[in-house]
Amino acid sequence: MAVTGQQLLSKIIDTGSTQALAKYNVKRSDFSTPAEREAYDFIVKFGAENGGDAPSYATYSANVRTVTYIPEVTDSFEYLAGELKDATGKRELAEYINSPEFTQSYETLPTEAFINSLTDRLSRIKMETRTGVPNMTDISTAGERFLTEFRARKAGTSFRIWLSKFGTINEKIGGYFSGNTYAWYARSGRGKSVMVMEDAIEAAFQGANVLIWALEMSEYEWMARAYSSISARISETIRRIDGVDYTVGFDNRAMLMGTMDADYERGLAAFVDMLAEVVPGRIVIRAADSENFTQRSIAQLEVDIAEIDADVVVVDPIYLMDFERNTSNVAGGDVAATSVKLKRLAGQTKTVIHVVTQAEEDAKEKNEDGTRELSPPPRAGIKKSKAILEDAANVFGIDTLAQEGRGVIELGKGRNGGEDTRVEIVYLPNYGVVRELDTQGQAQQFASVSGF
Known part of the structure; x- marks a missing residue:
């Protein structure tokens, strides 16, 4: 043996x-x-x-x-x-x-x-420990296999659904299904990493083992953002921002700059000590500056998934991975091959894999006065390779106006529905406040005041 x-x-x-x-x-x-x-x-x-x-x-x-x-x-x-x-x-x-x-x-x-x-x-x-699976399936004779899988899904032992932090996404697509890839895209600096991080943390709060490949951020930078978000979820600290009271977490910028006052620093130390009790699942990160993180291939990702028995994976961004070989010899073929392998890996490992990529810049997005409106890029604007669009179960276009504390997520493709759905977001990531805007509640409040 x-x-x-x-x-x-x-x-x-x-x-x-x-x-x-x-x-x-x-x-x-x-x-x-x-x-x-x-x-x-x-x-x-x-x-x-x-x-x-x-x-x-x-x-x-x-x-x-x-x-x-x-x-x-x-x-x-x-x-x-x-x-x-x-x-x-x-x-x-x-x-x-x-x-x-x-x-x-x-x-x-x-x-x-x-x-x-x-x-x-x-x-x-x-x-x-199976040594193989049937190569092909005749659906007229595989009914029992189908029923076995149905019962396993009903019992929650075959696949999982990890819910989004944003309720409308759950309503429209049912959450994130294991075995699928989901693509997030935005123009540079518009919050795509923040949005994906929020849903990764949300999965960890549901008990998931989450693997983060933060390929363009340092460990400290990503952890500061995460600590701000997680602390906001359990915080009792109220801060008034632009006339509105918010329950906020630790100041991300203060953590990055090392300028936190003594009281908040003591609170941060206490928060770090209790973090394992706060989050039911695990969040494991490999970042741009992580020691010995030199292999960033599909094969290494599979190894890391197995290492922590990951349920949810974030690759941010896909274009900083070690690409698969471009055997097609066409432009973008390396990214396309990598995207296909990611989709297969999600199915083989029964994980949810969130993929982040860029959108094409739009020189005409600003008005004459230099301002602009919230406008998520169209799915045709996904940069690097259209294979990312084709392979993902859903794609999410993102735009934010950070100075106004607003953002939007738009479902640009929905294999199981939800296409063209627009989710309005409160976007104050420096304080860990990134959540769906309660438009219905606001409308009811306005109606009660106005008499309509």
Whole structure:
């Protein structure tokens, strides 16, 4: 059993193709040692860059020196993958049973909730240790499979819906469905990163494990924004801004500048100490200045998703990723290939992946007096590649007038409805206040005053 991983990797080299890895659902996490995982990473990267071909023995042995090559393995891929998956399942089961999470659930949850939690975890381990899935489905004979999936969805064990912070989005599209990508776009400096961050934090408040790839921000900058937003959700501090009282969080600019007064600094320290109790889920960030964050490819993203068992992922922005190879040799083909791989990754990992990109600038957006109106860019203005539009379940155009504390989100494409819906936003991110404007409530208030 100890050499099964080495045998499988060696057989891949002998056959000259990486196809068996996908066919039998062999993943990086199935290998029990760091050396085998590094060998797997090398083979997968080579295959991605060379049309699915495996490296030659000479190339493999020159680049992988810590894993023994075993020539002429006669066991089938099916058998080797089965053995590898069996070991993975037992390893993951043992780790879970012996983990603090298992003990805490056993001691704190009611019996029914504990059994449901245990069943959910066991089902996930079972799914992860399958060695393959049917290649094609005949819908006239696959009814039982469909019903099984329906019941799993009904029970919440097959897929998840993570709700948006913005109620109208939930009303129009039902929230964010696992297995889908969602694209957010705006012109430079208009708040797309803020809007996506708000929904990422919202998912964490629902218990999600959230992975952030903040590719153009530092860790400190992103965390300052997040701390401002999270603190505003639990704050009792009222601040009057432009004649309106808001419940606000820590001042983002003060955190960035290091100019917070002593009382607020003590409050910030207390807030940081209690943060794990405030947020039911996890938010894990890799940022532009994160140590050892040199690989920003689809393969690395998949590794990170598996590492934290992510439910929701943010890639901000997509055009700073390490692009997939442009085999089409057309303009934008590298971004298009990356977008397609992200969509597949969302489906394979059953995650929600939020993708951020730029919109084309509009030199005519300002009026003659230098002012402008809120005007989200049209979906035709998505920069870099139209594949981002085509691959996403929904796209969200964003515009803000930060000096006026206003913003808007416009649904530019809706696979499940909601297209052309407009969401008005209160936009005061420096104080953590980014929320949907209660237009109905305001209208009712106006009616009661005016007599209409």
